[in-house]
Amino acid sequence: MKRVSAHSHPAISYFIMVLLVSSLVFGCQSDNETPRHLDSLSEAQLLPKPSETVDIDTGTSFINILSSNPQTNFPESLTFNVEIESSHEITDIELQYQINKVTTASVITTITPDFTPENHVLASWTWDTRKASLPPGAEINYQWLITNAAGDELETELTTFVFEDSRHSWNELVEGNIRLLWYKGDADFAQELMGAAQAALETIAQDTGAILERTARIYIYASTRDLQDALIFPQEWTGGLAFTDYGIITIGISPSSLSWGKKTIAHELTHLVVRQMTYSPLSDLPTWLNEGLAMYAEGDLRGDLEDSLEKAISNDTLFSIRSLGGSFPADPDEASLAYAQSYSITVFLINNYGSEKMSELLGVFKRGASYDEALLEVFGFDVDGLNIKWRDSL
Numbered sequence: 001m002k003r004v005s006a007h008s009h010p011a012i013s014y015f016i017m018v019l020l021v022s023s024l025v026f027g028c029q030s031d032n033e034t035p036r037h038l039d040s041l042s043e044a045q046l047l048p049k050p051s052e053t054v055d056i057d058t059g060t061s062f063i064n065i066l067s068s069n070p071q072t073n074f075p076e077s078l079t080f081n082v083e084i085e086s087s088h089e090i091t092d093i094e095l096q097y098q099i100n101k102v103t104t105a106s107v108i109t110t111i112t113p114d115f116t117p118e119n120h121v122l123a124s125w126t127w128d129t130r131k132a133s134l135p136p137g138a139e140i141n142y143q144w145l146i147t148n149a150a151g152d153e154l155e156t157e158l159t160t161f162v163f164e165d166s167r168h169s170w171n172e173l174v175e176g177n178i179r180l181l182w183y184k185g186d187a188d189f190a191q192e193l194m195g196a197a198q199a200a201l202e203t204i205a206q207d208t209g210a211i212l213e214r215t216a217r218i219y220i221y222a223s224t225r226d227l228q229d230a231l232i233f234p235q236e237w238t239g240g241l242a243f244t245d246y247g248i249i250t251i252g253i254s255p256s257s258l259s260w261g262k263k264t265i266a267h268e269l270t271h272l273v274v275r276q277m278t279y280s281p282l283s284d285l286p287t288w289l290n291e292g293l294a295m296y297a298e299g300d301l302r303g304d305l306e307d308s309l310e311k312a313i314s315n316d317t318l319f320s321i322r323s324l325g326g327s328f329p330a331d332p333d334e335a336s337l338a339y340a341q342s343y344s345i346t347v348f349l350i351n352n353y354g355s356e357k358m359s360e361l362l363g364v365f366k367r368g369a370s371y372d373e374a375l376l377e378v379f380g381f382d383v384d385g386l387n388i389k390w391r392d393s394l
Contacts, residue, residue: 209359227252282368292346
């Protein structure tokens with residue numbers, strides 16, 4: 001009989017190995033027992049799969065400002081818009097703004113606009129400037145503060161936005177500390193007005209010592225009607241305004257009213273200069289001095305106002321100087337007399353006591369002195385004493 005060699009038949013060797021492995025795996029199990037490895041597999045298949053966990057890479061966390069573009073609906077509103085994207089849900093948005101003007105304390109206003117927390121957000125806030133009006137050219141400094149769910153914070157750089165009246169195409173002429181803006185009339189027209197402004201500065205500096213400390217912007221509207229359209233609830237007679245805390249003047253001057261316009265620029269610019277020089281949280285100038293200096297800068301007293309003053313002198317119906325320390329009368333005739341008297345009182349002080357004394361008086365008011373205290377310190381008489389001396393001079 002031949003012996004079969006396993007080495008000569010590979011299939012037989014493979015079969016023998018399978019039988020050996022099977023016997024080792026199953027051992028001595030009964031027919032009723034489920035193999036342990038199959039039982040374990042069955043249980044594993046019935047268990048829920050563990051949820052996948054994703055590690056957040058804090059290195060990729062970010063907040064980006066895609067756009068920030070304030071828009072004006074002059075003069076009624078100003079809207080601040082911002083578009084933001086973030087790696088995590090945006091949880092907090094703040095707008096902080098500050099108006100650039102003369103003030104005793106720096107006031108920063110914080111606004112929290114409504115928005116839906118998401119990774120991409122559009123937010124806006126509208127300032128109703130009919131309730132808290134701003135003059136043309138007012139400057140607002142603003143920034144955004146953004147926070148996301150990861151605790152990241154973004155603070156944008158402070159940006160300045162100008163509340164311009166974009167309904168007109170403004171031209172600009174700059175000389176020294178004065179910026180003149182206009183949209184109707186040629187370059188000669190603007191130069192005439194600039195000349196009047198510079199002459200007014202020279203007059204007020206020579207006779208009172210007051211100088212323009214900060215840039216003044218003068219917006220020349222083409223008419224009184226155009227000017228009033230730029231204002232919130234203007235008076236019917238408003239032809240020019242000085243927003244002294246902002247360093248801004250607005251006047252309605254057509255090329256045909258150049259003579260009146262030059263006087264008005266001198267008047268309003270003087271208000272601005274005197275305000276800059278004498279600003280104090282403790283006191284204000286008496287109205288008669290404030291208006292008197294402004295009218296003095298215009299030049300000679302207007303004929304109609306001079307007539308009003310002469311009539312009051314003849315009829316002994318002059319106002320007392322003390323009564324002219326506050327608001328002027330609303331009646332047009334009485335208001336005209338108040339302005340005429342203010343001019344006359346100011347001229348009396350400058351002509352009789354000199355420009356150095358007037359400059360000293362303005363400095364005392366800046367320190368916060370009362371009307372009587374200031375006059376007593378500089379001239380040696382109070383308001384009632386000035387009233388007597390001025391009337392005697394007439």
